[in-house]
Amino acid sequence: MPGNIETIDFQGLPALRLSTSAGASAVVALHGGQVLSWVPARGRERLYLSERAAYDGASPIRGGVPVCFPQFSTLGKLPRHGFARTANWSVTEQRTGDDYALTTLELSDNADTRALWPHPFTLELTVAIEGGRLDLELEVINSGHAPFAFSGALHTYLRVPEVEECRLEGLYGFEYRDALDDNAIRRESGDVLRVESAIDRVYHDVTRPLLLREDGRALGINADGFPDVVVWNLWEDGIAQFADMAPTDFRRMLCVEAAAARQRIELAAGESWVGRQTLVTL
Numbered sequence: 001m002p003g004n005i006e007t008i009d010f011q012g013l014p015a016l017r018l019s020t021s022a023g024a025s026a027v028v029a030l031h032g033g034q035v036l037s038w039v040p041a042r043g044r045e046r047l048y049l050s051e052r053a054a055y056d057g058a059s060p061i062r063g064g065v066p067v068c069f070p071q072f073s074t075l076g077k078l079p080r081h082g083f084a085r086t087a088n089w090s091v092t093e094q095r096t097g098d099d100y101a102l103t104t105l106e107l108s109d110n111a112d113t114r115a116l117w118p119h120p121f122t123l124e125l126t127v128a129i130e131g132g133r134l135d136l137e138l139e140v141i142n143s144g145h146a147p148f149a150f151s152g153a154l155h156t157y158l159r160v161p162e163v164e165e166c167r168l169e170g171l172y173g174f175e176y177r178d179a180l181d182d183n184a185i186r187r188e189s190g191d192v193l194r195v196e197s198a199i200d201r202v203y204h205d206v207t208r209p210l211l212l213r214e215d216g217r218a219l220g221i222n223a224d225g226f227p228d229v230v231v232w233n234l235w236e237d238g239i240a241q242f243a244d245m246a247p248t249d250f251r252r253m254l255c256v257e258a259a260a261a262r263q264r265i266e267l268a269a270g271e272s273w274v275g276r277q278t279l280v281t282l
């Protein structure tokens with residue numbers, strides 16, 4: 001039996017469900033072009049999706065993999081994380097094979113995006129599942145006649161059994177900006193990052209794949225094109241300020257984001273840029 005892709009209704013929003021013969025699956029909402037679920041073959045859900053997430057078709061959905069574009073966080077004048085995560089994307093490709101399923105969603109400039117950001121562009125997000133692997137590829141195309149610059153991220157919310165038991169490896173020696181310490185620039189001194197309090201850091205120019213070890217299992221996290229890695233968890237006091245997350249959910253999630261957050265990426269007219277994030281169960 002080959003892989004399968006079906007159109008579904010997810011909490012009232014149109015979405016695609018991808019599945020493979022080995023039992024892997026993913027759900028991708030057209031709202032935001034957002035992956036909401038990923039279950040690897042012989043595994044369990046690996047993405048955090050809040051039970052209190054809003055599905056009103058206008059708000060960002062809390063969890064999964066929001067696409068932040070053309071602005072990461074508040075690094076500019078646009079709404080936080082830009083407009084791609086609240087825009088309606090369309091499906092341009094669906095492909096399945098014996099052991100994989102793949103879809104591409106697209107978002108191009110329109111009156112709403114041009115009112116906020118005056119540039120012609122196309123975004124293509126390709127989501128592919130195969131065995132224990134999720135591949136996300138974001139292509140940014142400058143379809144206009146002038147250069148533009150953007151920042152952004154694949155804002156991946158990983159579901160973890162207990163955040164304090166997790167160990168994130170691979171960040172040793174990299175410089176980071178600490179948003180919770182007046183944006184101080186520091187250098188990671190530990191081989192292993194343990195999250196035991198609120199964290200909001202942008203690690204710069206990370207050139208190694210990361211490994212998230214949890215109780216008895218591990219996830220490889222690799223990025224390409226995106227220079228930075230954001231690690232984010234609100235912890236107890238922080239999450240209390242968020243209406244769309246349950247108070248104890250800080251224990252169930254850890255954002256490890258593939259990002260272009262330190263410097264904007266310049267894209268000449270007619271040029272394109274590609275960034276990827278791959279998650280692999282180990």
Ligand SMILES: O=P(O)(O)OC[C@H]1O[C@H](O)[C@H](O)[C@@H](O)[C@@H]1O
Nearest residue numbers: 060073080081179200230232255
């Ligand atoms: O609440 P949101 O707009 O989705 O942003 C959620 C978070 O995204 C990133 O990880 C930023 O580093 C955080 O500072 C921000 O709070």
